[in-house]
Structure formats: C-alpha cells, structure tokens
Amino acid sequence: MSERPRVPMPDQVLIVDDDASQRSDLAEMIASLGFVVEGAADGEEALAKMAYFAPNVILTDLVMPRMDGVALLKELTLRGDRTPAIVLTGFGSIDQAISFVHDLKAFWFIEKPVQPGVLRTLLERAVEQSHLQEDTLRLTRQLSYRGELGDLVGDSPAMQEVYSLIRQAAPTTASVLITGESGTGKELVARAIHALSPRSRGPFVAINCAALPESLMESELFGHERGSFTGAVERRAGCFEQAQNGTLLLDEIGEMPVATQAKLLRVIEESAVRRLGGTHEIPISVRVLAATNRSPEAAIEGNKLREDLYYRLNVFHVTVPPLRDRKQDIAALSTVIIRDINRKHGCRVTHLSADVLERFRASSWPGNVRELRNAIERAAIIAGEGEIQLRHLPDAAPQRPPEMAPPPDDVLQVRAGLRMSDLEEAYVRLTLKHTHNNRRQAAELLGVCLRTLHSKLRAYETGKARKAAAGHGVQ
Numbered sequence: 486m487s488e489r490p491r492v493p494m495p496d497q498v499l500i501v502d503d504d505a506s507q508r509s510d511l512a513e514m515i516a517s518l519g520f521v522v523e524g525a526a527d528g529e530e531a532l533a534k535m536a537y538f539a540p541n542v543i544l545t546d547l548v549m550p551r552m553d554g555v556a557l558l559k560e561l562t563l564r565g566d567r568t569p570a571i572v573l574t575g576f577g578s579i580d581q582a583i584s585f586v587h588d589l590k591a592f593w594f595i596e597k598p599v600q601p602g603v604l605r606t607l608l609e610r611a612v613e614q615s616h617l618q619e620d621t622l623r624l625t626r627q628l629s630y631r632g633e634l635g636d637l638v639g640d641s642p643a644m645q646e647v648y649s650l651i652r653q654a655a656p657t658t659a660s661v662l663i664t665g666e667s668g669t670g671k672e673l674v675a676r677a678i679h680a681l682s683p684r685s686r687g688p689f690v691a692i693n694c695a696a697l698p699e700s701l702m703e704s705e706l707f708g709h710e711r712g713s714f715t716g717a718v719e720r721r722a723g724c725f726e727q728a729q730n731g732t733l734l735l736d737e738i739g740e741m742p743v744a745t746q747a748k749l750l751r752v753i754e755e756s757a758v759r760r761l762g763g764t765h766e767i768p769i770s771v772r773v774l775a776a777t778n779r780s781p782e783a784a785i786e787g788n789k790l791r792e793d794l795y796y797r798l799n800v801f802h803v804t805v806p807p808l809r810d811r812k813q814d815i816a817a818l819s820t821v822i823i824r825d826i827n828r829k830h831g832c833r834v835t836h837l838s839a840d841v842l843e844r845f846r847a848s849s850w851p852g853n854v855r856e857l858r859n860a861i862e863r864a865a866i867i868a869g870e871g872e873i874q875l876r877h878l879p880d881a882a883p884q885r886p887p888e889m890a891p892p893p894d895d896v897l898q899v900r901a902g903l904r905m906s907d908l909e910e911a912y913v914r915l916t917l918k919h920t921h922n923n924r925r926q927a928a929e930l931l932g933v934c935l936r937t938l939h940s941k942l943r944a945y946e947t948g949k950a951r952k953a954a955a956g957h958g959v960q
Contacts, residue, residue, distance in 0.1 A: 528552025713762025
C-alpha cells in the first residue's frame with residue numbers, strides 16, 4: 486500500500502498584545518496572508534497557549550500588564566525556545582527595539598501602525614528561519630538517536646568524526662572539499678551539509694566532472710546563449726544559475742580540464758557567471774562544495790588540479806572513511822539498505838543472517854558502501870522475503886579460509902635481502918596509504934617534518950624515472 490503524500494501544514498503566528506482591537510486587526514491581516522493565528526493579551530497568556538499551540542513566529546508588543554514583551558522574550562530564551570519573534574514598537578522606541586533585537590535575539594521589529602507589505606515580508610523571512618531551525622533540530626535528533634545524518638548511516642568513531650565536521654561546516658558559507666574513495670558516500674556528505682545549512686530550502690545541484698566531455702564542460706557549468714556554438718539552438722542556464730541560492734557540488738573536481746578550472750576560480754571569487762556567448766555577467770549566490778577520490782596533493786603535483794583552486798575550495802576538509810575502516814557500521818547500513826530495497830523492488834526481506842553478517846564483516850569491500858549495497862540488493866532479490874542467508878550470496882565470492890586471509894592494509898610484508906632504500910620507500914608509501922594521502926599526518930607518524938617527507942617523495946619519483954630510463958637503454 487503506497488504512502489499518502491504529506492500535506493504541508495500552514496505556518497502559525499502567535500500575536501501578543503494587550504490591545505484587543507489591535508490584536509484583532511492584526512489577526513485578520515495575518516490570516517488573510519494564509520497563516521493560522523492565535524492571540525494572547527500578555528506574556529503569561531502567550532506561554533500558556535504555547536503549551537498546545539506551536540507558532541512558527543511570535544509577534545509581540547513590548548508594553549503589557551503582568552508579563553510584558555521583554556519578560557516574555559527573556560523567559561523564552563531561558564527555556565531554550567528559539568521561535569523567531571518580531572517586536573511591535575511605537576514611535577520613539579526604535580532604539581529600544583533594536584537593542585531587544587541585539588540583546589534578546591528577537592528576529593526583528595516593526596513600527597506601528599503596521600504596513601501589510603512590510604509585515605508580510607518580515608513574516609515570510611521569520612518563517613524561513615523557523616523552518617531551518619526545525620530541519621536542523623530534526624537532523625540533529627536523528628543523528629543522536631540512530632547514528633544517522635540525512636542518508637549517512639553509522640555510529641562508528643570514524644563516522645562520528647564526519648558528523649562532527651558536517652555540523653561545524655554546514656552553518657557557514659565556507660567552501661568544503663570532500664575526499665574519499667569511490668563508493669564511500671561523498672555526495673551524501675554534500676547533501677547533509679546542504680540540508681543543515683541556511684540554504685537548505687534552495688536547490689542542490691551536483692555535476693560529475695568526470696562524466697562530461699571537455700567540449701561540454703563549460704556549457705554545463707556556466708550555460709550558453711543561443712547560437713554561441715554549433716548545436717546551441719536555445720539559451721541554457723548552467724549549473725551555477727540552476728543552483729542559485731542553493732548549493733553546487735562539483736564531483737570529481739580533479740577530472741575537470743585545467744583551463745576550465747581557471748574560469749571556475751574566477752566565477753567563485755567574483756560571485757558572477759557569464760554564459761558562453763553572453764555579453765554580461767549574472768550575479769550568483771551559490772555555495773560551492775567539491776569532491777574527489779584522488780589525493781588532492783597528488784593531483785596538484787600531476788598538474789591535474791590548480792593549486793589556487795584547491796586552496797579556494799579547501800576552506801573546510803571532510804574525509805569520508807572507507808568501509809573497511811568502519812565495519813562496525815555494516816549492520817546499521819544493511820538495515821537501511823534492506824528497507825530501501827524492499828521499497829524499490831517490492832521484496833519482504835527482514836534482515837541478514839548471522840553468517841552473512843560475519844561474511845560481510847570479513848570482506849575488505851574495495852567498492853565500499855556502493856559494493857555492499859549491490860551485494861545486498863542481489864541477495865534480497867534472490868531471497869524475496871525473510872532472512873538473507875549464505876545461500877543467497879553469489880558462489881563466486883566464497884569466504885576465504887583464515888590461513889589464506891590477506892594481511893591487514895596497514896601491515897608491511899618484506900622479504901630478506903631488500904635494499905634499505907627500497908624498504909624505506911615502501912614504508913613511507915604504506916604510511917601515506919594509511920593516512921589516505923594526508924601528508925601532514927603521515928609526516929607526524931613518521932617523525933619527520935613535512936618538508937623532509939616532500940623531499941623523500943621527490944627522490945623516490947626521480948629514482949623511478951632513472952630506473953625506467955635505464956631499462957629502455959636511455960643514457
């Protein structure tokens with residue numbers, strides 16, 4: 486049975502004013518704008534009504550008997566209630582109203598007599614802030630209760646660190662660089678940052694730079710005018726315009742042509758974009774996130790990524806851990822994946838058997854969460870309902886006997902007679918792999934300064950080039 490679409494509830498406004506006539510006029514005006522309205526004669530009555538009426542916005546006078554507007558705002562602050570409040574103020578008390586906005590965190594103030602157009606604009610902006618606060622609270626509670634953040638799942642220490650970074654970065658306007666292996670969920674991290682940001686009600690647009698040919702890259706990013714090139718039969722808005730007032734994810738940024746990277750940097754720094762063939766620039770307000778499965782430092786050294794663009798994008802850095810480093814999350818991930826697959830394919834699978842879960846935890850999962858999902862999806866379709874058992878897994882992937890199990894990824898195996906220089910290089914490269922190519926962290930683990938590590942890596946590459954040249958008879 487399909488779930489009925491949820492009908493959005495109208496936004497609610499609480500008017501607090503001891504003047505019954507003015508309260509009635511305001512209620513009629515605000516109700517005509519599509520809001521549900523409740524009234525209260527003073528702060529005490531307002532608090533009593535808020536026990537069963539949850540307003541998105543409070544519109545309050547300052548001077549009232551019993552509990553006035555100042556006392557009401559202070560009490561709400563003490564209770565941790567963050568409902569946006571608009572202060573009604575008369576002539577001569579604007580300075581006082583501004584101080585309330587600053588000191589008591591009121592949303593804004595409006596002068597009497599109230600102008601309908603001004604009131605409507607303030608209410609719409611206050612409601613937008615209210616919705617953002619609700620979304621943030623919902624996602625934060627979801628994370629606290631279930632180890633989930635948006636579509637990200639897991640309560641392992643590695644994922645808790647990712648959640649913490651997301652919560653820190655989301656409320657800001659800073660660019661974020663998301664790194665991690667393919668299949669780890671970099672786009673899900675980007676979507677979680679967007680969902681927790683002030684731009685959450687704006688569009689989220691993602692573009693995969695590796696999936697587009699170079700000839701179409703600039704048109705996709707910046708748009709084009711009709712006739713700007715062969716095949717441009719109509720004007721087209723690019724990704725920046727499509728993401729206006731929202732978030733743009735540049736996935737696999739290291740695959741973008743270097744020439745396009747220079748133009749991208751200019752767009753980001755000037756907050757304006759010019760379509761191909763256009764004659765004027767279009768102002769944009771877009772938060773840019775970028776993702777890559779490459780080491781950014783290696784991409785820079787290989788002239789695949791401009792260094793100035795890297796520093797512009799890497800204001801905040803989030804590294805998504807591979808599944809092999811968070812195997813305790815496999816059970817939680819499997820539960821969410823099974824629920825989604827049941828909905829997608831009409832299956833009635835309930836859970837993984839203990840044997841399957843053990844098999845999954847023993848796997849190295851080079852394809853990360855994407856590979857796990859594919860394995861569960863295939864098994865769920867075969868099982869159809871109930872428990873997924875070992876017999877539902879493909880025979881091509883039998884459990885490896887313990888004596889044949891590969892060594893852990895952070896263990897170096899060496900043979901006798903290996904040259905000391907080769908042993909050092911192998912150990913340095915293993916440490917870099919362990920830190921996901923974070924050179925600063927690797928240098929700390931190796932007990933050397935970052936400059937020394939860079940020198941060693943250059944020496945290794947020089948030695949490799951010399952060996953290759955010697956192998957081809959080059960003198």
